Amino acid sequence: MVRIMVVDDHAVVRSGLMSLLDGKSGLQVVGEAADGDEAIEKAARLRPDVVLMDLSMPHGKDGLTATKELKKELADTAVLILTMHDDEEYLFRAIQAGASGYILKSAPHDELLAAIRSVATGDAYLYPTATKRLMSEYIDKLKNGESAGTYESLSEREKEILAWTAKGYSNKEIAEHLIISVKTVESHKSNLMEKLGLKTRPELVKFALKKGLLHFE
Structure with missing residues (x-):
């Protein structure tokens, strides 16, 4: 039962x-x-x-x-x-x-x-239609050479920088908050954009919004 x-x-x-x-x-x-x-x-x-x-x-x-x-x-x-x-x-x-x-x-x-x-x-x-659509989107991403990565594929540091960037903070402000160099911030940002298949800041903000990351204190 x-x-x-x-x-x-x-x-x-x-x-x-x-x-x-x-x-x-x-x-x-x-x-x-x-x-x-x-x-x-x-x-x-x-x-x-x-x-x-x-x-x-x-x-x-x-x-x-x-x-x-x-x-x-x-x-x-x-x-x-x-x-x-x-x-x-x-x-x-x-x-x-x-x-x-x-x-x-x-x-x-x-x-x-x-x-x-x-x-x-x-x-x-x-x-059924969800399965077909997800498979179709995944195949399209592979055909277009896009990353098939997800939010879970990011490191904890990359997740932090994703959230701060989406909230509008500059690389310098993020570096000061996380106590790392600006160059390190830029490197992490480049890596996370590549993993997620994102090319522009608006795309990054949209992704963060969908993930519920834009919580301001």
Whole structure:
């Protein structure tokens, strides 16, 4: 029996999902939550096999943050993201947070059931068009000679310099803050741009924005 917890900030959506899932062959809904904080607390107590997690929840922790924290405490619990966001950036961030799958709310019921059963057995699940698009983008990057690197491919120092650069600080200001030479800053910046396949500062700022790095103190 696959034990499921449903997390969504809309009560009507939660109710509909629970009605759809509970009682289906091999599936049992054991709990629900309206935000990330409640999801983490209830999951620790209920120990579900699969958490069906919404991304956009305005109150409390969002789905990505909740997924990351939940996986730290419950490594064996699979998180399946169920969202309206058909966006590869959200997809990448969900996978980085520890999600086992990503499916759209517009998906047919049979596809949702198959996705739940898939992640419950330890497999990964991506909705078909996402898989095709990611593969297509990856192949295009290789054909164009672009770096296939990701944020995770950067060193900690490169990540620091990426964030400071995106916030508008000059090489000299970054060097003074990190207590390194301007030449070292320039070298790290050149390396990170190459790894990420970025060519201009606006591209760097856009990348940092998508990664949620532009937090000003």
